[in-house]
Amino acid sequence: MARYRFHCTNGYECVFDAKGAEVRAPGRLVDRARRVARDVMRDLDARTDWSEWRVTVHDLKGRRVLLQPFPGGEERALAA
Numbered sequence: 755m756a757r758y759r760f761h762c763t764n765g766y767e768c769v770f771d772a773k774g775a776e777v778r779a780p781g782r783l784v785d786r787a788r789r790v791a792r793d794v795m796r797d798l799d800a801r802t803d804w805s806e807w808r809v810t811v812h813d814l815k816g817r818r819v820l821l822q823p824f825p826g827g828e829e830r831a832l833a834a
Contacts, residue, residue: 757814758783760790762824764806769794774814783811787822795824 755776762769777786787809795804804824811820 756780758786758819759812759814760787761810761812762791762794762807763810764808769798780819783820784822787811787820788825791822791824 755778757774757776759771759774761771771790775786777783791807791809794807795801804826807824809820809822809824810818811822812818
């Protein structure tokens with residue numbers, strides 16, 4: 755099991771994950787990143803355009819191991 759940090763950004767604003775999370779298998783990183791994105795979207799619900807937001811997943815050495823777009827960001831942006 756390894757610990758990863760799940761940071762969220764649109765290139766201008768950031769939500770940093772200082773604690774990180776243990777992920778049992780690297781194949782589960784995408785699911786965890788999608789969950790993190792949904793949590794950020796819920797917590798910052800006044801925002802209407804999520805189309806540029808991404809979850810960047812980093813290992814504890816700071817290496818980026820995944821770049822995951824926010825789920826449904828494009829649909830919300832079009833609906834606004």
